[in-house]
Amino acid sequence: MKAPLTILLVISNISMTFGQELALNDVHIGKPYTIVDEPAQFPGGVYKMHDFLRKEMNYPEEALKENVSGRVFVQYIVEKDGSLTNIQVVKKLGFGLDEEAIRLYASMPKWTPGKIDSKPVRQLMIFYVLFEKEFGNSN
Template structure:
């Protein structure tokens, strides 16, 4: 009888565990993180200090019963980026909340977020220099998502990372012309980078006294692999 009772408790616990469904994103998790990174507008002093470096953050999201994110946190927020994180999260889709026995409950999720700070541009220069719609940080994130590197690279390249410099002309109407790669440690990828630059939206042209002008632009490119 005792054995039968223990067996019953074991089976009951299995049924209870089977009725717990963890919170999940309504879009692919990697796409959610990409959107979060792209929408995270960092203050000028941070982008200037950490230009061409990666910032690694541990974020904690509280998922409410209706799937919204409440009061997102950053562990050890020495850079004081939590207000910027909260603003970025507000623009993202809701989650599927965690459920217990079919009932939604509050839960927490922790993630590592790596933010590449690839370029720093002075705000005062934006009035005169050409710049992409949405700013350089957003441009780089969208750019990297479009690059297909796997079929071009060897094992050595994936270890050392890709560093190259592209140049182009931003025309008065915002179109990009005369795209070239002037420096590259992985020439096999040059044509792919040029293809992606051509596929990106128009830029805001440079201006002089408020009038659009044709201008040259130099774009440093850094691709880091986590393999």
């Protein structure tokens, strides 16, 4: 009776190892990571990013007229070279704010990429742009 149990354990370990290899090979397929050893970051960190957003923001006239404020959540990929790609809004406010959030992210300088085992990787991220009337410039 011990032999079948041993065979079952060996088969189980082989399938777990094979599954881990498939997960590790995702990097060769090019899928971005969501969990990394060292997260990607804006040059100078999150406070510099907020400063950048405040200085570069052009508050849309339509949003000002309608008294709209809040957060637009943006999803993007930080590439291995630090550039941002696949920028898209995942939580909208409308009134021109979604387009402004995309414009802001598209105009950002290159980031420090995320890393796994000290090697740069593509990282999928979601962050927001806070729109408040006291920040930004009206057109």
